[in-house]
Amino acid sequence: MRPISRADFLKGLGGLAVLGLGFQFLRVRPAQFRVSMVGPSRQVGHRLRDLMKDGAASLSSFVDCGSKTVVIVGGGMAGLSAGWWLKKNGFQDFLILELEPQVGGNSSFGENAVSKFPWGAHYVPLANRESKYVRQLFLELGIIEADHDKEKPRYNELYLCHDPQERLLKDGSFQEGLVPKRGLKPAEEDEMKRFFDRVHELRETRGSDGKPAFAIPLDLSSEDACFRNLDKISFARWLKENNFVTRPLQWYVNYCCRDDYGATAENVSAWAGLHYFAGRRGHAVNAETNSVVTWPEGNGFLVSRLREMLADKIVTNAPVLRLIEDKEGGNLCYFTSDGAVSRYKAKFAIFCAPRFLAPYLVENYKLEKKPTYAPWLVANITLKKVPGGRGVGLAWDNVSYYGDSLGYVVANHQNITTRQSRVVVTYYLPLSQLPPDAARRKLLNSPEKAWSAAIVEDLETMHPGITADIISIDLWPWGHGMISPGVDYIWQERRQLPLNQGAVHFAHSDMSGISNFEEAQYQGVQAAERVLAQLEKS
Amino acid sequence: MIYPLLLTAFVISTCGLVYELIAGTIASYLLGDSVTQFSTVIGVYLFSMGVGSYLSRFVVKNVIATFIRVELLVGLVGGISASLLFLLFEHVENFRILLYSLVSIIGILIGLEVPLLMRILQDKLEFKDLVSQVFTFDYVGALLASLLFPLVLVPYLGLVRVSFLFGLFNVLVAFWSIRLFKNELKSSTFLNTMAVVLVLALTGGFAFSEKIMTVAETSTFPDPIIFSTSTPYQRIVITGNGKDIRLFLNGNLQFSTRDEYRYHEALVHPGMAALPQASDILVLGGGDGMAVRELLKYPQVKSIQLVDLDQKMTQLFTEQEILTRINKNSLKDTRVKVLNGDAFVWLRKNDRKFDFIVVDFPDPSNFSLGKLYSDTFYKTLKKSLKPNGLVVIQSTSPYFAKNSYWCVVNTLKASGFYTTPYHAYVPAFGDWGYVIGSQTPFCPGKNYAPALTYLSPESFNAMLEFPKDMLPTKTAVNRLNNQELVHLFEAEWSEYEAH
């Protein structure tokens, strides 16, 4: 028998390859799921830009709505909180004008046949003792049931995050909690312990002025230079200088920075980085210290309650176009609603939109330096069934040691039903690998299919085969998601942002430098206080 | 003879690469981080092949027989490799040791094969042809494997079947070689038998691979299944052997007709005997209608509201002959209203008040069930209770899951109830625990329904006594945010099952 020739062989091989490809095409494609890109309404934004280009010209004809003592621009957490505080203090003559069809801003939520779900903010940690306003609101909403002014209040257990709270996929299996535990070398374990000892010590540390080293809201933090100087170096540098170098710790710290600030340890200051670990000091009689309160719709729960309280004060689909100082030192507030330009004459305005918009909206406002905002992509994914996995079962927050994302939070987790059928999970991806501007372009220009493919790929590494269980993926890009507390932002740059310009007072979480519910609320209440004080004077 | 042997080289290398890919893929599935897994698996595999090649020099005699034996061994180890990795993952202390041992064994065997094959061929071809031919086939086989594996094999067959299939190919090559070398081999009986056994075993594995994957999950039922169905919430299985009918939910025994009267009498009567005026009753869970059957023995009962999650379940126990015979058509009684819904959700909206509430949920074996044993649940329950009303809760076994049982009692107490724990012996379950919750200290009553099979005032008194191995323990309160009970329950039952 002659040895077969190479030509014959290659023919045979070619045949097989064709056969294989044929099979590939014949293969029944898995059921396709629906992908869609949801808000924020860019349309309105573009229109706003056009209108502003035309300048005062387009504002010459308007519907006169009369006068209001206070107009609040933007119904995010800061704006709603300003309204809450005004109303609480017996002041009624105000309105909240919101660009979107619903209030909430970064704390907005959605709902489908399976569950409500967050589009952004999804939890609040137990409130520190100094977080007075948070505790006050929580008491009013029944989130705190008793002892809101004591060290350890009693929380409503329906709202405390149900157990299991967190799990991390590492080395092939899910472990409890997000601090890496599986497969650590002794040196890594030691370093982890040293790190937590250090930040827990800082958590209890007070400065020479008697204030906590790291407080919530952060304005109440100690002014000692030894703490404030930490704002002058990056967190990454602090970690290196303090010899925190092993990979599991670096992973964990970066995870936390990206989770809270949308930026890596390189890009946040050491003060901000440490604030995450040493700032949260809240306790409860009926929960552990690291507990959080959460709802299926995330902080949308707080938005809904505030919206109910302020129902008659809220106008939605009403983007503010311009705030112009009038002769009496008050404001003329132009906004559109139902397509027509309208105007309120207001004594005061509280500007609760992000500060980078102020130059476009507030007449004669100059922004020295545009703050940095981190872009985010949030996806709500509806699944046919609960995603499994080896190790501990589904938790509220589910994270992978290997992915680029922050994992996902299960919207149905807080349900008290025994049904275990379909679930909605909220997937978070801070685009922290690129510089913010480039990331923003990528975020807004990449097609939704590209995003969904990347998300599916990431989820597949956590749960092989999960693709078949996906019913739909809804995406929400946040171009200017969160203020980034980079080096020198919190204790220098943001303090140069004026609190007011004439009768326009500012309130937004970017004035704290840390984007969360507590800071947004604090800024809102502070602005309302300033306005109330002025009103009292006059 | 040359052509078949070269084809052998081709099959061997295809199989070898497939095993390597299987190991790499499973390792990345199970351990994550595919770059690391694939690199290390390939590294270990190639190195082992080197070891195998080196070892081949020690094979001096019986080259052909050794070659065939190696071939059979590769078939066996490679064939079962995927199932072995999947099945043992949960059970071995260090999965990586298993993984790399398996990869090394396969690598060494494959590494032995090629040199042996070349030696078999050495006097049939010129050296330059030999080397060129063998390696051509070897590398082309590798290419084929690496293309087929992701495109065809894994999508169509799945890892476990692919591994059996290629094991089979190896064994068939061995078979073929035995044929080819009939004359050179001294005796081929042993090799032939081995080959046949392996073909059968691997074919079996291939055919039953689905079963192998679910072997851990399927529970076996001792008696024939007479009815089974899956609902959105659970799998309902009813078995019967003529005398004894048993209900299983998700594989867990719910009752056996031999002794369910003990369980249900103990659940219902101690409470009812103390409530001569009880007219409005609420049953949560208990879709089998057995607790309702016991409640209907009291003439003072005017209405019973049953809330059970699973419509299929209550429907079955309302309509199926064999089942309604057991619950005496209780769910069809005019006094009984059946509602299908979530107990917790329903309770939070309910504003009716009841004299007696029977809580008969499945054991707290998962987090969503654990919520139905939380202090928040019991506080909600309290709002639906009349001032003199009572609740009774089935609360797992104080013998098998002592801490779990006392955790239920402690949680009920922490929710503002007076608690009266008691237990009964139910042969199908073992020693079983209950607890009565009341708003004033509980006094056992005497007004038992007539004609009970098990319970009497005296026997109840005995049930209140807990022997030394079941005495109360201190536990945390079961809260939504700590799921203490589920953790205790898991720990205790897994310990028990491990023995």
Ligand SMILES: Cc1cc2nc3c(=O)[nH]c(=O)nc-3n(C[C@H](O)[C@H](O)[C@H](O)COP(=O)(O)OP(=O)(O)OC[C@H]3O[C@@H](n4cnc5c(N)ncnc54)[C@H](O)[C@@H]3O)c2cc1C
């Ligand atoms: C993805 C993501 C996840 C987050 N997760 C959490 C979390 O878990 N917990 C937490 O505490 N915080 C979280 N945050 C932080 C969140 O930003 C804050 O909690 C809070 O919602 C910020 O509120 P704000 O009022 O400061 O700002 P915004 O939410 O930005 O509010 C500004 C509002 O102004 C409106 N507006 C803008 N321009 C105009 C105009 N011209 N006219 C009228 N209205 C206008 C906007 O529509 C918006 O409603 C998250 C943020 C993001 C992006």
